[in-house]
Amino acid sequence: MQLQKILSKNVIDAFDKLFNVRVENIEFQPTKKEFEGDITIVIFPFVKLLKQTPKDIAEKLGSSLEKKDCVVKYNVVSGFLNLVISDDYYLDFFESIKSNEKYGFILPTTNDAVMVEYSSPNTNKPLHLGHIRNNLLGYSVSEILKASGKKVYKTQIINDRGIHICKSMVSWLAYGNGETPELSGLKGDKLVGNYYVKYDQVYQEQVQDLIKQGKADDDAKQQAPILLEAKDMLLKWESGDKEVVSLWKKMNQWVYDGFDVTYKRLGVDFDSYYYESQTYLLGKEFIKTGLEKEVFYKKDDGSIWCDLTSEGLDEKIVLRADGTAVYMTQDIGTAVQRVKDHPDINSMVYTVGNEQDYHFKVLFLILKKLGFSWAENLFHLSYGMVDLPTGKMKSREGVVVDADDLLEEMSETAKNISKQLGKLDGYDKNQKQEVYETIGLGALKYFILKVDPKKRILFDPKESVDFQGNTASFIQYSYARIQSIIRGINFKPSKEKYQQPLEDNEKELIKQLELFPSIIQNSATSHNPGLIANYLYDLVRIFNSFYQSLPILKSALIDKKNFRVDLCRSVGYTIKNALGILGIGVVDRM
RNA sequence: GGCCCCGUAGUUCAAUGGAUAGAAUAGAAGUUUCCUAAACUUUAGAUGCAGGUUCGAUUCCUGCCGGGGCUACCA
Numbered sequence: 230m231q232l233q234k235i236l237s238k239n240v241i242d243a244f245d246k247l248f249n250v251r252v253e254n255i256e257f258q259p260t261k262k263e264f265e266g267d268i269t270i271v272i273f274p275f276v277k278l279l280k281q282t283p284k285d286i287a288e289k290l291g292s293s294l295e296k297k298d299c300v301v302k303y304n305v306v307s308g309f310l311n312l313v314i315s316d317d318y319y320l321d322f323f324e325s326i327k328s329n330e331k332y333g334f335i336l337p338t339t340n341d342a343v344m345v346e347y348s349s350p351n352t353n354k355p356l357h358l359g360h361i362r363n364n365l366l367g368y369s370v371s372e373i374l375k376a377s378g379k380k381v382y383k384t385q386i387i388n389d390r391g392i393h394i395c396k397s398m399v400s401w402l403a404y405g406n407g408e409t410p411e412l413s414g415l416k417g418d419k420l421v422g423n424y425y426v427k428y429d430q431v432y433q434e435q436v437q438d439l440i441k442q443g444k445a446d447d448d449a450k451q452q453a454p455i456l457l458e459a460k461d462m463l464l465k466w467e468s469g470d471k472e473v474v475s476l477w478k479k480m481n482q483w484v485y486d487g488f489d490v491t492y493k494r495l496g497v498d499f500d501s502y503y504y505e506s507q508t509y510l511l512g513k514e515f516i517k518t519g520l521e522k523e524v525f526y527k528k529d530d531g532s533i534w535c536d537l538t539s540e541g542l543d544e545k546i547v548l549r550a551d552g553t554a555v556y557m558t559q560d561i562g563t564a565v566q567r568v569k570d571h572p573d574i575n576s577m578v579y580t581v582g583n584e585q586d587y588h589f590k591v592l593f594l595i596l597k598k599l600g601f602s603w604a605e606n607l608f609h610l611s612y613g614m615v616d617l618p619t620g621k622m623k624s625r626e627g628v629v630v631d632a633d634d635l636l637e638e639m640s641e642t643a644k645n646i647s648k649q650l651g652k653l654d655g656y657d658k659n660q661k662q663e664v665y666e667t668i669g670l671g672a673l674k675y676f677i678l679k680v681d682p683k684k685r686i687l688f689d690p691k692e693s694v695d696f697q698g699n700t701a702s703f704i705q706y707s708y709a710r711i712q713s714i715i716r717g718i719n720f721k722p723s724k725e726k727y728q729q730p731l732e733d734n735e736k737e738l739i740k741q742l743e744l745f746p747s748i749i750q751n752s753a754t755s756h757n758p759g760l761i762a763n764y765l766y767d768l769v770r771i772f773n774s775f776y777q778s779l780p781i782l783k784s785a786l787i788d789k790k791n792f793r794v795d796l797c798r799s800v801g802y803t804i805k806n807a808l809g810i811l812g813i814g815v816v817d818r819m
Numbered sequence: 820g821g822c823c824c825c826g827u828a829g830u831u832c833a834a835u836g837g838a839u840a841g842a843a844u845a846g847a848a849g850u851u852u853c854c855u856a857a858a859c860u861u862u863a864g865a866u867g868c869a870g871g872u873u874c875g876a877u878u879c880c881u882g883c884c885g886g887g888g889c890u891a892c893c894a
Binding site: 271283392559585611616683687702 | 821822823824825831832833835837838839857874875886887888889890891892893894
């Protein structure tokens with residue numbers, strides 16, 4: 230049984246007996262290292278309730294807890310009751326997890342199922358650094374949720390329709406000369422991206438021309454010929470024009486194939502894909518339903534709106550006057566479709582940048598108004614932009630860090646450093662490449678994930694990914710050292726052999742191990758982006774490996790006295806720091 | 820203008836309303852008979868400003884000052 234549960238029960242009983250008061254929530258926190266003790270109860274909240282001084286309460290409570298179960302002794306510092314936990318408790322606990330191979334990785338499965346959406350790129354631009362942040366967040370959150378015992382469906386919404394796609398298509402038709410990924414050797418997403426850029430160039434030129442001819446700015450922007458072409462194509466597409474649809478399919482496939490290469494290298498995957506082209510019609514249906522239910526209303530020009538002013542928001546369009554779908558229409562359809570396809574899900578997470586905070590506020594509200602039960606459990610995992618030293622990334626101006634380029638660069642950097650250090654001599658070519666990828670991508674992933682998602686990241690491709698300090702490579706290095714130690718030992722675990730009191734860093738290790746499952750659980754349930762970012766369970770595979778090695782290592786600590794001395798002196802610090810880096814030095818819920 | 824997010828050591832990041840605000844880097848000074856020095860030890864250094872709430876505020880509230888975003892019949 231977990232420490233917190235034991236103590237919680239005892240404290241509640243004690244309150245009942247001593248003061249004749251039922252208390253519900255007991256606050257535990259780790260004892261600061263300056264004081265004696267392992268776990269601390271904050272007394273202040275009870276002062277008003279009991280009308281006694283904090284010291285008195287703490288003393289009474291302390292003496293009643295002392296010598297019970299795992300509490301050896303206690304001390305009181307102002308309003309803090311510090312409890313000292315017995316070594317036996319730690320050892321017993323350790324014995325219990327030592328045999329459990331899955332300890333800390335998977336919590337008991339529940340019936341909860343959640344769908345996590347991430348990535349969701351536009352099909353006319355290659356993936357960039359912002360998508361990398363998105364993918365890493367979404368994937369990590371999925372893994373955390375899985376570890377917390379939930380069934381997780383990883384998915385994405387592919388924006389495969391709309392005016393932007395038509396822009397690339399128009400541009401390719403006009404300037405492509407039949408270019409394909411095979412002919413050009415370009416990744417499909419890159420190729421299509423080029424034509425989107427081309428479209429924008431031509432469009433800007435045409436707008437300028439029109440302005441020179443005396444048109445007003447706004448008119449010029451609306452009347453550029455290439456835009457009209459694209460709009461025309463959108464209408465054709467929506468009406469199912471064969472040629473348009475076939476071109477659309479072809480170009481989209483190029484893009485998907487290109488994306489897949491990037492996803493694979495990044496190490497993320499999806500259980501399903503949703504295409505807006507397949508859900509926007511369903512969305513339109515629910516616009517109709519909403520209109521009947523008077524959740525929406527129609528304006529004179531025929532456009533349909535949702536009035537959210539009573540909720541403190543404004544009016545939002547949900548269907549254009551010409552009857553075509555907008556973003557909101559599609560998102561409503563997509564959400565409904567997902568629940569239809571997966572009746573067990575009762576919660577959804579959308580990993581989308583914070584510039585869409587408002588959109589999701591509105592979407593969730595509309596879905597609630599439409600009366601869906603699952604609409605109560607929708608969560609927007611919102612994250613900040615990734616800035617470059619040169620300023621904001623702007624895809625239209627070509628100021629972006631391309632995802633593929635970045636991944637390659639990280640791997641190259643790892644390669645160069647490894648070569649300098651000469652640590653990989655004796656590995657064959659494939660092994661080396663694998664190590665470069667692990668190190669390079671690990672550095673990137675950790676660098677991005679360690680930051681609170683809400684915050685902007687300043688990313689300097691050249692300098693910011695370091696290989697020292699609070700970095701993935703340091704953790705990887707620790708892991709490698711631990712493995713190398715373990716390789717050298719044979720131990721036969723036996724509690725009886727252990728005579729000496731636990732040393733502080735040993736005790737700390739066990740505490741951390743005990744804590745691990747609750748960290749996962751709290752990360753998963755709190756929906757707190759900060760927690761999620763900091764307790765990333767699935768950050769590269771290194772983390773898993775790292776934790777797997779800890780119980781083994783701890784056994785060695787306990788059972789091999791001779792070895793133990795060396796280990797504590799030379800490796801204790803490594804582990805401790807690695808744990809600190811992983812963000813689990815924060816013992817707040819034992 | 821309205822709404823939302825962010826302001827913590829030189830820098831990059833932490834801190835369920837709790838004890839003396841933690842790390843890492845960069846700076847200064849040291850450490851190699853021992854498991855891989857991509858390491859370790861010591862040292863100095865921070866809550867934008869002003870109020871409020873309370874036993875206690877980096878955290879909650881208000882105002883200001885900075886940075887960013889949203890405020891499209893774009894997605």
